[in-house]
Structures are given as C-alpha cells and as structure tokens.
Amino acid sequence: MVKLKTNPEIDEMREAGRVVAHALAAVRSAAAVGVSLLELDRTAREVLDDAGATSPFLSYRPQFAPVPFPAVVCASVNDAIVHGIPDDYRLRDGDLVSIDCGAQLGGWAGDSAISFTVGRARPADLRLIATAEEALAAGIAAARPGNRIGDIAHAVGSVCRAAGYGIPDGFGGHGIGRSMHEDPGVPNEGPAGRGMKLRAGMVLAIEPMLTAGGTDDYTCDPDGWTLRTVDGSRAAHAEHTVAITADGPRILTAP
Numbered sequence: 001m002v003k004l005k006t007n008p009e010i011d012e013m014r015e016a017g018r019v020v021a022h023a024l025a026a027v028r029s030a031a032a033v034g035v036s037l038l039e040l041d042r043t044a045r046e047v048l049d050d051a052g053a054t055s056p057f058l059s060y061r062p063q064f065a066p067v068p069f070p071a072v073v074c075a076s077v078n079d080a081i082v083h084g085i086p087d088d089y090r091l092r093d094g095d096l097v098s099i100d101c102g103a104q105l106g107g108w109a110g111d112s113a114i115s116f117t118v119g120r121a122r123p124a125d126l127r128l129i130a131t132a133e134e135a136l137a138a139g140i141a142a143a144r145p146g147n148r149i150g151d152i153a154h155a156v157g158s159v160c161r162a163a164g165y166g167i168p169d170g171f172g173g174h175g176i177g178r179s180m181h182e183d184p185g186v187p188n189e190g191p192a193g194r195g196m197k198l199r200a201g202m203v204l205a206i207e208p209m210l211t212a213g214g215t216d217d218y219t220c221d222p223d224g225w226t227l228r229t230v231d232g233s234r235a236a237h238a239e240h241t242v243a244i245t246a247d248g249p250r251i252l253t254a255p
C-alpha cells in the first residue's frame with residue numbers, strides 16, 4: 001500500500017534527508033588512501049548522533065540476511081555493487097567507493113548513496129560514476145504526477161544501457177516514509193508508461209546501480225550481504241530520496 005505524504009510531512013522528511021546528505025558529505029571528505037571503511041562508518045555515525053538521528057541500516061535484518069546489518073553505511077568498493085559491510089579494509093589509490101547511508105529523524109527516514117574515487121581515478125570509473133548520476137537525474141526528472149513508475153524505470157535504464165553498462169537483476173528503488181522501505185518498488189529498467197501512476201505526496205528512493213562489465217548477474221559474499229559483479233568489473237551506485245509534488249520532483253537528500 002502506498003502512503004501519500006502531506007506537504008508538512010514532506011518538509012519533515014527533508015530534515016531526515018538533510019542529515020543523510022551531511023553524513024555522506026562528511027564520509028566523502030574523510031575518504032582518502034589509507035582510511036578504513038570502519039573509520040568512514042564512524043564518521044557517518046558522528047553526524048547522525050550530532051543531529052539526534054538514528055540509523056535505519058544499523059541492525060536491519062531483511063529475510064535474505066543471515067545477520068543484522070552491523071553499520072550505519074554500506075561501503076561497497078570496486079567490484080562490490082551494494083550492501084558492503086564496512087570493515088578494516090583501508091582504501092587504496094584508485095579505489096571506486098560507493099557509500100549508501102540512511103537516517104531516521106522525527107519519525108521519518110531518508111536514504112541516499114554516492115559513488116566516488118580515491119586517489120588517482122581511472123577514467124573508466126569516472127565515466128561509470130557520471131553515468132550513474134546521469135541515470136539518477138533522468139529518473140528524478142520523470143518523477144512527476146501523471147507519469148508512471150515505468151517512466152522512472154525507463155529513464156534510469158535507458159541511460160545505463162546506452163552507455164553499455166549492466167543493471168543488477170531484481171534490485172532497484174522503493175517507496176520511503178516512516179520506514180526506509182515502503183511500496184512501491186521502483187525498478188531500474190522497464191517499459192515506459194507502465195505501472196502505478198505517480199501522484200503528489202509519493203516519496204521514492206530512486207537508486208541506479210551499474211556494472212561496468214555489462215552483466216546483470218551478481219554474486220553474494222559469504223557475509224550474506226555484499227553483492228559483487230560476477231566478472232570482477234567495477235560498479236557504481238547513486239541514490240536520492242525524492243518527493244513527487246504538484247510542482248515536480250523535490251530531492252529530499254540534496255545537500
């Protein structure tokens with residue numbers, strides 16, 4: 001069931017989204033060669049704590065997971081696509097890092113992800129990241145009343161496929177509100193003009209994930225969380241929480 005939000009509720013969600021944006025900005029500026037993923041998680045925890053927010057990621061345990069998620073960010077490096085568990089791995093020159101972060105504030109959730117490189121970037125990684133951001137922007141632009149979920153999926157998928165990248169099967173965005181995952185699902189690919197009609201008051205997390213090798217398959221690490229490309233190629237992830245309003249899309253996790 002889709003729960004529509006009022007404009008004052010969307011304003012409250014913006015505050016949760018702002019905390020996520022701050023946490024991601026702090027992680028990005030802390031990330032450097034030699035810094036560990038656990039240190040990046042600690043950076044995000046401090047931002048959430050300072051804002052009086054909690055983490056919807058910490059202790060989250062969906063059906064597929066063998067253990068509750070132990071951190072406030074997902075940190076997915078190089079061939080890891082999403083859901084990477086922060087550990088003592090220290091970032092190396094040229095790594096491609098995807099950080100996904102959520103916050104729960106005032107009873108509302110925010111969810112956003114960024115990808116970036118550390119040290120000397122490979123041009124191919126910059127192109128992959130730019131395409132993820134472009135796909136996200138295209139999906140957001142399609143998030144308007146009167147359009148359908150399929151219009152978002154088509155916009156996201158078209159940008160990824162035109163660049164020759166893969167789209168991991170079965171993963172995508174989601175409704176978001178009081179909890180991090182609500183209806184409807186927002187696929188990263190699909191035919192335009194299909195699916196649920198978009199209405200003002202819907203809030204969606206739109207999140208393209210791209211694999212450089214072009215395959216849609218993935219494997220899962222023994223930790224039960226980390227998804228990786230099957231061919232060892234790199235992956236990128238970009239996400240915003242977006243409210244659909246009569247005036248168009250409003251990005252609630254913008255800086």
Ligand code: MG
Nearest residue numbers: 100111112239
């Ligand atoms: Mg996320």
Ligand code: MG
Nearest residue numbers: 111205207239
């Ligand atoms: Mg999400």
